Amino acid sequence: MKRIAIALAVSLAVSGAALAQEKTIKIAGFGAKTGAVRSFGVNSEAALLAAADVINKQGGVRLADGSKAKIAVEFYDDRCTAEEGISIIRRIAGTEAIVAVGPTCSNVAEPLFGILQKKVDDKSDSGLQMPIFTDVAVKGGLAKISEWSFRNVPSEWTMYSSLFYWLKTRNPGAQTVYGGVEEDFAHSRASWYAVMKDRAEANGYKVLGNSKWLLNDSNFATQVREMKNANADIVAIAAHPFTTCGVLKEMQRQGVKPKVLIGLTSSSSMETLQGCAKQAEGIIIPTSFAPVTKEGKFAAETTAKFKGAADLHSMAAWENMFILKDVIESEKVSGNKDQLQADRRKIRDGLAKLKETKGLLGITKRTEDREADKPYLFVQATKGEWKVLHDPL
Amino acid sequence: MLDLLQVVSDGLLFGATYALIGIGFTLVFGVMHKLNLSYAAASLGGAYCGLLVLKVAAGAPAGLVFLGALVAGGVIGWLVYLTCFHFIPLSNPLATLMSTVGMLLLIDEIIVHVTAGMPQNYPAMFEDVMLHVGGFTLRGDLLLVFLLSVLCMAGLLALLYRTKLGLATRAVSQQAVAAQLCGIRVARVNALTFIVTGLLGGVAGAMIGAAVGALSPLLSAPLTVKGLIVTVIGGLGSIPGAIIAGLLVGGFENVFQLYRGVTERDFYVMLLLFAFLIFRPGGLFAPKTGRD
Numbered sequence: 001m002k003r004i005a006i007a008l009a010v011s012l013a014v015s016g017a018a019l020a021q022e023k024t025i026k027i028a029g030f031g032a033k034t035g036a037v038r039s040f041g042v043n044s045e046a047a048l049l050a051a052a053d054v055i056n057k058q059g060g061v062r063l064a065d066g067s068k069a070k071i072a073v074e075f076y077d078d079r080c081t082a083e084e085g086i087s088i089i090r091r092i093a094g095t096e097a098i099v100a101v102g103p104t105c106s107n108v109a110e111p112l113f114g115i116l117q118k119k120v121d122d123k124s125d126s127g128l129q130m131p132i133f134t135d136v137a138v139k140g141g142l143a144k145i146s147e148w149s150f151r152n153v154p155s156e157w158t159m160y161s162s163l164f165y166w167l168k169t170r171n172p173g174a175q176t177v178y179g180g181v182e183e184d185f186a187h188s189r190a191s192w193y194a195v196m197k198d199r200a201e202a203n204g205y206k207v208l209g210n211s212k213w214l215l216n217d218s219n220f221a222t223q224v225r226e227m228k229n230a231n232a233d234i235v236a237i238a239a240h241p242f243t244t245c246g247v248l249k250e251m252q253r254q255g256v257k258p259k260v261l262i263g264l265t266s267s268s269s270m271e272t273l274q275g276c277a278k279q280a281e282g283i284i285i286p287t288s289f290a291p292v293t294k295e296g297k298f299a300a301e302t303t304a305k306f307k308g309a310a311d312l313h314s315m316a317a318w319e320n321m322f323i324l325k326d327v328i329e330s331e332k333v334s335g336n337k338d339q340l341q342a343d344r345r346k347i348r349d350g351l352a353k354l355k356e357t358k359g360l361l362g363i364t365k366r367t368e369d370r371e372a373d374k375p376y377l378f379v380q381a382t383k384g385e386w387k388v389l390h391d392p393l
Numbered sequence: 394m395l396d397l398l399q400v401v402s403d404g405l406l407f408g409a410t411y412a413l414i415g416i417g418f419t420l421v422f423g424v425m426h427k428l429n430l431s432y433a434a435a436s437l438g439g440a441y442c443g444l445l446v447l448k449v450a451a452g453a454p455a456g457l458v459f460l461g462a463l464v465a466g467g468v469i470g471w472l473v474y475l476t477c478f479h480f481i482p483l484s485n486p487l488a489t490l491m492s493t494v495g496m497l498l499l500i501d502e503i504i505v506h507v508t509a510g511m512p513q514n515y516p517a518m519f520e521d522v523m524l525h526v527g528g529f530t531l532r533g534d535l536l537l538v539f540l541l542s543v544l545c546m547a548g549l550l551a552l553l554y555r556t557k558l559g560l561a562t563r564a565v566s567q568q569a570v571a572a573q574l575c576g577i578r579v580a581r582v583n584a585l586t587f588i589v590t591g592l593l594g595g596v597a598g599a600m601i602g603a604a605v606g607a608l609s610p611l612l613s614a615p616l617t618v619k620g621l622i623v624t625v626i627g628g629l630g631s632i633p634g635a636i637i638a639g640l641l642v643g644g645f646e647n648v649f650q651l652y653r654g655v656t657e658r659d660f661y662v663m664l665l666l667f668a669f670l671i672f673r674p675g676g677l678f679a680p681k682t683g684r685d
Contacts, residue, residue, distance in 0.1 A: 038505050038510035
């Protein structure tokens, strides 16, 4: 009888522990998994799953009551369209997810942040109260739209400022800059007009002009001819990989060889090298990730096991997962279904409190307007690979 | 002035890629009086399949990739016929229109899923050849595309007017019921038309990939639109019309871009289309209508 009682007690204890183990914290990811920017969503999802797997293998995340919970990631496809993004965030808000990581595209992030409550505790504002921690959408200054939006994306303003300053000291002979911009893409436009052009002028360069093309364009003869006529020392291309490659190939045809070629942050990925490694040879791009640290290499390798590639965007998703783990633990998130909204608020407040976070390249400073000031490097396309050219920090 | 001429010549040459797509649209319309909206996407699909040659034999010459694209284009053309036309009631014009829209999206998504949307480097012939005539430069690879367009036109016209298949095709295009009564197997002719346009599409996709230097799913929507514009301006069903309209659209596009900027360029191209629809709805070379 005694044996049976012990066995029963043990089995109850084991099943109780198992039940505690089964507790999960749901984190939603969302981004583009269809269309021409599918690779961004695929890589972000892989990085989130990989990071969650690492955390879960280490026992999971500690909750307010001292128990441990596993992290479950569910990823949604927003197709890089604003209406789909808004629809998805509303769907996510209806689930048990305590926070959402995404989106891929700035043209989704901007309107999506607009449907969130602008200021916390503003009872007159019926906006969505769901913390969003962006990994990819990089257009400057978006997090200030709502106090529920946070970003862990690099500051292009800082990176290009530093890049032009460095180029000035490295190539004192180069005096002029000419731009190329994907005119119908929010991020590219903002990157050229508000960042690259501005930062080049601030560093004493004379901007001779810029050529424009559209995201879907395939013929760049006229634009490159304008570029050739300008004969600038530096050409800065604010465009995504497909048109960047089209322009680089046309530059090769027309014999346009600037002293320095600069690319858009988002183009420091395998996409550019897959599309035009030969023509991209020598292009310099500032980026917030390269697998140069032990942690970075581990993150890249683990993400690869989940069929994702490591780049500045997907590795931000990886970082987000570990930052969220720390916030869940420090803010004592309950993980109870009936406390869902309170837990979301704790995540928001926890993210807002952060002054700095651990990143794969080093310490990331958090700004008052919920943006990140991430460490960065300058990489250069060399023989079909991105090699670190300079570490300004 | 030299700038304008250079811009026009660039546009005319690049317009050859539009012409190749336009020919495919117009051929199917000429025979079946149906629009195959998946044509540009299928052509790109063929071009993507051509890249498999490089997977099997790295460093294979561009010509082999083009040949792979041609064969794949033919197969895709036949599959498009089977799925979007053969089993669908042709009497309902909306049915095939919608089935081809569905096919366009399907092909696009297959490409996106296989390549993760990443641009794929595409080999080219005469890529580095630039002909300098006075102050002009002409791209060697685009001259090749232009020559191919003309060859395709000549080949298709020879097929239509010098072969039994062409005779049957013309008969079906003019009066399908009468052709059937004469013993022509209409379904077979239609299938062969799709295979021929598919072969042409494979070449077109490969030439576009070569001209751009890379393939991306981003190309299919603009090519579909340009192909339709070319087909309407050239005259629905007219092969020479498609070629001339392709070159014209390419030329005008560049001129509009030069004078009005890239953001207004497509606006004027659309105005050009509306002008044709209003003042010359049959296009430049409206074919004579058959007996009904």
